[in-house]
Amino acid sequence: MISIRGLTKVFPAKPNNIMAVDNLDLEINKGEIFGVIGYSGAGKSTFIRLLNRLEDPTSGQITIDEHDITSMPKQQLRRSRQEIGMIFQHFNLLWSRTVRENIAFPLEIAGVPKRKRLERVDELIELVGLSGREDAYPAQLSGGQKQRVGIARALANNPKVLLCDEATSALDPDTTDSILRLLVDINEKLGLTIILITHEMHVIRKICHRVAVMEAGKIAEQGEVLDVFLHPQQPVTKRFVEQVMGDKDQEDSLKILMENYQKGKVLRLHFLGETTNQAVISQVSKQFDVAVNILQGKVTQTQKGAYGTLFIHIDGEEAEIEKAIDYMESTSVEVEVDIDVK
Numbered sequence: 001m002i003s004i005r006g007l008t009k010v011f012p013a014k015p016n017n018i019m020a021v022d023n024l025d026l027e028i029n030k031g032e033i034f035g036v037i038g039y040s041g042a043g044k045s046t047f048i049r050l051l052n053r054l055e056d057p058t059s060g061q062i063t064i065d066e067h068d069i070t071s072m073p074k075q076q077l078r079r080s081r082q083e084i085g086m087i088f089q090h091f092n093l094l095w096s097r098t099v100r101e102n103i104a105f106p107l108e109i110a111g112v113p114k115r116k117r118l119e120r121v122d123e124l125i126e127l128v129g130l131s132g133r134e135d136a137y138p139a140q141l142s143g144g145q146k147q148r149v150g151i152a153r154a155l156a157n158n159p160k161v162l163l164c165d166e167a168t169s170a171l172d173p174d175t176t177d178s179i180l181r182l183l184v185d186i187n188e189k190l191g192l193t194i195i196l197i198t199h200e201m202h203v204i205r206k207i208c209h210r211v212a213v214m215e216a217g218k219i220a221e222q223g224e225v226l227d228v229f230l231h232p233q234q235p236v237t238k239r240f241v242e243q244v245m246g247d248k249d250q251e252d253s254l255k256i257l258m259e260n261y262q263k264g265k266v267l268r269l270h271f272l273g274e275t276t277n278q279a280v281i282s283q284v285s286k287q288f289d290v291a292v293n294i295l296q297g298k299v300t301q302t303q304k305g306a307y308g309t310l311f312i313h314i315d316g317e318e319a320e321i322e323k324a325i326d327y328m329e330s331t332s333v334e335v336e337v338d339i340d341v342k
């Protein structure tokens with residue numbers, strides 16, 4: 001649905017120009033929630049601003065539903081922009097307008113007659129869960145409610161694509177969750193394609209189907225969220241996965257636990273689904289002459305199912321340990337022979 005080819009944005013600067021987006025190629029499918037993650041300065045905001053032509057690219061092409069928006073004349077571009085809604089980290093609401101009036105604003109600009117406008121606004125208020133707050137001013141709303149207004153306003157003209165620029169970064173964890181649930185709900189109900197940029201891996205984990213990791217204006221890595229969690233390839237991706245799976249306290253306690261073992265092996269198992277690991281561990285203890293101790297584990301939920309890691313200590317004859325590892329590897333569990341404590 002969205003096809004990006006050789007997209008490049010250079011900002012002139014001294015002594016060196018800044019290559020904010022560097023020859024980027026990407027395909028985004030209709031109806032998917034696609035996340036772009038990267039650290040500050042990676043080029044995410046520039047990328048998203050290029051998508052709705054708030055910035056003009058230096059070179060490259062963006063095609064949305066067969067329309068090349070990079071070569072579109074201004075008049076046509078204005079119409080095309082109505083097909084792309086956008087929400088922002090700091091909401092960008094009009095402070096002197098009520099909730100209803102904020103949501104009606106893009107409909108006024110599009111020239112929708114008053115009666116239709118009012119009907120549409122009521123529909124949107126219901127959709128984003130703001131019934132009863134129609135006449136409040138932004139200053140009277142919580143952060144989560146303000147973002148709901150932002151979402152309703154972005155959806156007013158029935159866009160095909162919703163761009164989210166760090167949409168939950170200013171919100172507390174519970175409010176973040178409720179806004180992410182609303183985005184999933186909208187994606188499922190309306191079949192809307194959502195592209196979000198974030199520096200928080202838990203946002204990607206919770207709602208995205210696919211993810212691209214951006215670094216220095218380029219896509220360092222991309223894929224299905226679950227695959228990227230399971231097999232992060234690039235150092236930058238590993239750091240992001242660590243944000244969700246790693247825990248300094250856990251690492252420290254693991255080190256202490258490992259010091260208790262003078263022999264055997266410590267393994268890290270990666271598994272899909274919450275029950276897989278239990279079945280494998282009990283089978284290993286039954287079938288092989290080894291002692292297995294679970295050191296610690298963590299399961300995390302993604303849009304496409306659960307993913308987990310488990311640290312175990314396994315002890316016994318070398319050959320028996322090898323057989324147990326072979327068995328585990330023959331199941332869907334991936335085994336990393338992490339540290340030999342002999």
Ligand SMILES: Nc1ncnc2c1ncn2[C@@H]1O[C@H](COP(=O)(O)OP(=O)(O)OP(=O)(O)O)[C@@H](O)[C@H]1O
Nearest residue numbers: 011018019020038039040041042043044045046047
């Ligand atoms: N209008 C501009 N003029 C000059 N340089 C810019 C401009 N906008 C962005 N840049 C530069 O382009 C690079 C990418 O910035 P961008 O804001 O796209 O990154 P980001 O990943 O969104 O980071 P953040 O999360 O901090 O906003 C940075 O080096 C930034 O300084």
